[in-house]
Amino acid sequence: MKVKEFDVIVVGGGHAGAEAVHAAAKLGVKAALVTMDPAQIAQMSCNPAIGGLAKGQIVREIDALGGIMALATDQAGIQFRMLNRSKGPAVWGPRAQADKWHYQQVVREMLQNTPGVTIIADTVEELLIQNGRAAGVKCLSGRELSAQTVVLTTGTFLRGLMHLGPEQFPGGRYGEAAAKSLSDSLLQAGITLQRLKTGTPPRLDAASIDFSKLQPQPGDEQPVPFSFMTDRITQLQIECWISFTNEKTHEIIQKNLDRAPLYTGQIQSTGPRYCPSIETKIVRFSDKNRHQIFLEPEGRNSKWIYCNGIATSLPKDVQVQMVHSIIGLEQAKILRFGYAIEYDYAPPLQISATLEAKAISGVFLAGQINGTSGYEEAAGQGLLAGVNAARLVKQQQPVTLGRDEAYIGVMIDDLVTRGIEEPYRMFTSRAEHRLLLRGDNADERLTPVGRDWGLVSDERWKRFERKQGQAVELREYLDRKRVDGKSLAQLLRQQGRDEEWLMGEYAELAGRDYDHSAVQQVVNDIRYSGYVEKQKKMIERFRRAEVMKLPVDFDYHTIEQLRYEARERLNEVRPISLGQASRIGGINPADITVLMIHFQKKAGRRKPEA
């Protein structure tokens, strides 16, 4: 039974799904978002915060490309902080607490107001395939939705299994059903699935917490917005609170380890090392006598408090004892217990850097199904998957982001080149060009790219051009204006000088009313000059390798001159460019030369494109 004809069907309404359907529709194709419950779109399943170190840069990148996450955060944020402000601007990380319900509402409205987006409430049970290509999906209700492309953003829903002490119950999120049949359909389609684990802490009732015993953590006095489109954050900010576990807490956990699913063998799959449960922290770091806890309000006027730092799957009675042992939480009422969840993911060597599945043309994967964790990581992939699905429909070449262009590029390259062993999270240390991939210049790096893809609105583009115009003008001024024989740019390079110093010393500049973001970009470029030039040169040297494309459907066993191990690795990863091939573990320079020779020969030995 055919109900409707779409170009792109996005399965799942989380942060990846929202960006995917938005991006696809923006490119002018008919896009449907199929979600079990439209009320749950853009749900913050874990902590009620967006951004942070490295993640904040990703949010800026999504914004620069024309995505929605930053705009929604600026509207729904209730506390804004710039992390790492005492360090260099390359590693600043904007972070915001959000009112999770408000956030959902903003995103839902954005999607509803995007022409070309259709939201469908149903559960996808089956991926429809014709002649090895995506053909649509079949839903629990029995209806079939036909489409040329399908974007899978299934989060933790694929055969989701929750653990709360000895209790186990299927589900994708607390109180929500799991996707049971879709996994089988994917397996049948030739996609390999494995299991990962993640966890979440208990939520407490604000009215039962003694805040007078806790240390408050306020937001920044001058909150910095996420989006390049937002002039300033005007809403009132709320406080978060800090407490600590103590020896009594640890004793309670120690005593009950024999009932912890992580230690009884009930949970077998791998969880993230950077986000361990409280029981793991206590076992692995037994010498630490306390662990920090952030109490984060889940909304502006909400009684729900998120207990960041004590993710757990211990039984309910242990969770109660544990929480009550903590200062300020002696009387705390648990509104929802912490739990662990295991779910299916598709090991990401099965997708290429365009996020398309190698096994089935027209099927794109984004978010936790690729083994990542985090809203921002998911959203970044969702955006690219939506763009590439739409481009496939429009018969345009797929696009990718490079490691030298964006954190999103670093992430996807890591996923599709190295695979994962635990849920993948972004860190600034993963980006070798960290000084270039800054939050302040995300628009300079990516807005022209987003414009080229068709995601960037005229309004955004105009704003960008104005900012860049100001940046050029300011840079010229700083290079030209001399004080004591030195240019202002040179003076700026001295330790401890920043835009505040500049604006304070040179009143004529303050009078020009430049955008803060333009000033910041120029000042940071100057601050890192030398390093930036060096990195750019290095990137230039390697760009040729990125430009030289390799066919993804090629059998490397046919190149006899390649070492056997190299053939195996290349067949497994199927890199899309020579550059990606060079980053695969176990591939050496000679293998690369052999590849260059082979594919040059096939290409009629034209000189490689510069």
Next chain:
Amino acid sequence: MYFSIDDTIVALSSAMGSSARGIIRLSGPGAFALAEQVFTPTSNQHVLSKKTSHLRLRGQIKLTAQQSCPGQLYIFREPNSYTGQDLAELHLPGSPALLRMIIEKLLAGGARQANPGEFTARAFFNGRMDLSEAEAVGELVTARSDAQLRGAERLLDGALRKRCSAITAEIAEILALIEADIDFSDQEIDLVNWPDVKKQIAAVGDDLERLLKNSLSWEQLEHLPQVVLAGPVNAGKSCLANALLEMDRSIVDSIAGTTRDLLSGPLHMEHGECLLIDTAGLGAVIDLLAKESQELTRRAMINCDLLIWVIDADDQRSAETMEADLELLAGIITETQRGTRAVISRNLLIVANKIDLCSAAVNRLDQIRQITTAKGLIDQSKVMGISALRGDNLGELKQAIEGILHGAIVDSPGEVLALTVRQRLEMEGAADCVKKALELLAEQQSVPVELIALELRTGLDHLGAISGAVVTEEVLGKIFSRFCVGK
């Protein structure tokens, strides 16, 4: 990894070590300009600008402002060269010191050290080979670099790798601390103790400096007393060299005549160092290349401070073949020069290798000693039986070498490493990064952590070229094992 084919690359195209003639090759758009920096033609200053496709020039190779030596410059203009690009060859005396000095000048001038097979690869990309040849190129590149890889792996087993790995691990530890400070600053982890980090970085810097100071470059090796291993083809010279040097410099193979060029390495003895030179085996000449390398062997035999003549004492070989092996030596001594005979015999050891394959080694040695005496070569005490494979009598051989060379050996403070140009460049690069990191740490107001991390990471990349790359995952792993991160 390299990908570009439009920069200028340089490489020594004759073998490293002492050889009669050294050839330095340059290919790329800057080849002629670079060659001109080190070469002054005798006849016409501007001859390089003339549009001839091939040219040979005589002239002077500039060493320092005052010094120069005679040499030749061959130029092959694009597209009529091996690589299809502008190609220059500098021919000069084969002194390693000289060659290294010139290569360093060219690198400083902007050339890049070529990777294995890169000249051949360029030849292909520029259409200088037809399709059938191209198939072979792939194999050639693989084979060559495999051999190089094998060589590298063996080298890695040696002292250099150990030292580099230790330094790499230290830097990675420090980097993990700093990266944790950057990526997990929102969490309650122990703050970085900068004075401690400063001490650690300084210690790493000292380690690198010491390593560089204690290592010899190839030109310095030239000043060590030279011990030459020579003998008939397939007597096990390379195997012996490897056993003595405790690392596999040359590729040991049971196919006769594996060692085509001179390979050498510093031999560490109780009281100092000498340079052990492995040579191509002598015997029936099969091809032109073999003839050339045998010529090199003969020259090395005459110029050395100690000649070790290695023969195969395997039971399966007859007394006649033994005699022929020793006659070969006697013949060379007689033929080379009447005057040098005395020199050679004073500093000559005869080593009967493979005594592990003799059922009665004592008898076999007696037999060899008799032949030696009969030919008037040397007295019997200088004939030794060893097994390079099993390690029999190697200690005694080392003592004998030291005994003969005593007085001539160069005193050294500890273990000495020999570095190739590339290894030295990488190590100097790493040392430079560590120095810069220290300078950044000295900045007063706030520590630019992200820049220090960049320097350390770049340093790791340099060392990675010697002892294997450190990937981000390893640094993250160190963080996770050390800090309780995560909310």
